[in-house]
Amino acid sequence: MTLRIIATGGTFDKHYDEIAGKLSFAASHLPQVIQRSRITAEIALEELPLLDSLDMKDADRSRVLASCSQAKEEAIVIIHGTDTMRETAEVLGNAALAKTIVVTGAMIPYAVANSDALFNFGFACGVAQALPHGVYVAMNGKIFAWDKVQKNRVAGRFEPI
Amino acid sequence: MTLRIIATGGTFDKHYDEIAGKLSFAASHLPQVIQRSRITAEIALEELPLLDSLDMKDADRSRVLASCSQAKEEAIVIIHGTDTMRETAEVLGNAALAKTIVVTGAMIPYAVANSDALFNFGFACGVAQALPHGVYVAMNGKIFAWDKVQKNRVAGRFEPI
């Protein structure tokens, strides 16, 4: 089964810029993440402009939907910022594509010690190949239907509604 | 959904013993793996004696089966050495328990740079919550039915048969 990975940014892919002294975006880490994970399943990696999800506009979410629609793969994992993961999942859910789409991200950047990024990415890749068509959010080791999840900003985790 | 994680050893949980100058087993890394993954799903962690799977005897595999049978959880992830992962999966598959059991491991220890361990663990945790009852092997970003997989020792990956 071919799996499409769509990188859209978020905390997962943040990069420490040592000249500016802050976290920002540079090249996506997904190529090296896929390689060190030793994935032999066929992977199509698509890198959209990397954005903090608080900066995403309707046009950005539409672009994610377009990528999903045009994908020949039925199983898709989207790496996305956690703050508006729900909003993008809603756009995708409403489109009701004949695909299994799993949106995930990270609370701590892949490049930072003790990150949840790699666990979440693995979790989402497994879920995308196992569940029937639909749109899901996968965070904190849990699977949520796109319309039954919210981010608890104070606790820093996703919860069912 | 409560997930049971059963640690049985394997390359995943190897530890570098600096006095002996070689890799062996000490305490399992699973407690810290679960914590850094920020898993909010209910987890029951069971640590069996950590073994290299080449050293596993019938009694060791029976012990894994007993743990699965006695588990109140329906979703189980087993961390296991890759060399005889198939053999243990066969014992579990033949028992035909009313559970979703996913066996995984790693080609590179969790404690070594660029390990596939955390990806595999995340992948298996997702699959265990998504698939119907059965026994599966999850390695290299792929899901295999327990009786349709073999390890390609030369290439260091799992392939379908």
Place this chain on the structure above:
Amino acid sequence: MTLRIIATGGTFDKHYDEIAGKLSFAASHLPQVIQRSRITAEIALEELPLLDSLDMKDADRSRVLASCSQAKEEAIVIIHGTDTMRETAEVLGNAALAKTIVVTGAMIPYAVANSDALFNFGFACGVAQALPHGVYVAMNGKIFAWDKVQKNRVAGRFEPI
């Protein structure tokens, strides 16, 4: 020889706050840095309030000087932000204490992948035990007298003047 390590903050000790989504300060990483480095030399670790060196005022630099003056150790390593490392080194240099004081820090936080922090810390610990009394800045694998160094902010490195 007893070595005093004085933690004052800086990029070295930055911590990713996943709730706020940014880098800030929490507990110093120095205890775990010292432990994983397997240092058997006697170490006295002193943690001052952790500050970004751009936020340091005269009172903060005086506090570092006071710690150095009152230290019973002759060899001191100071972990400090790079942006005003020179300014603090000047305060210490002008005090002309009968001690070997080495100021170091990092361009990339210890907690971020591919950090220079641990190399710099090791380098400074070696220099502090090897050089005669004086105040030095140790960055980029180079030793600078306190009054002969400046930070090249564009290139992100320290250079001699």
Place this chain on the structure above:
Amino acid sequence: MTLRIIATGGTFDKHYDEIAGKLSFAASHLPQVIQRSRITAEIALEELPLLDSLDMKDADRSRVLASCSQAKEEAIVIIHGTDTMRETAEVLGNAALAKTIVVTGAMIPYAVANSDALFNFGFACGVAQALPHGVYVAMNGKIFAWDKVQKNRVAGRFEPI
């Protein structure tokens, strides 16, 4: 000041071979160690055949001495296995070269979590630029004259004699 780094192997440079399932040698890690340490001092890196120091013969130690003699640099850091670090330091010490030579290594491979390798490398690079001519062993955050050190194998650390 130009610094010569001579890689001879040892635990420091061990590599996990996932096909064989054990630690062995592959390419040295020193190029990436030097790069991530952001060293701006001039570095000459010389890679000798990587050996476990228990496997070193007189000819291997002579080769290290030859590299030191022929080096145009006055400051040299040698990465070496810890088990017979003393023996090689003795060969170098007896040669009484007009150079500052610091021998270091690691109890835990650079590629393994919580390694002392990077701290030791930084420490040695500092010491090599700070001390007068002579041969030294630098381990556990301590500097030893070549003829005043032994490895305590039980405790896994170097001690003065």
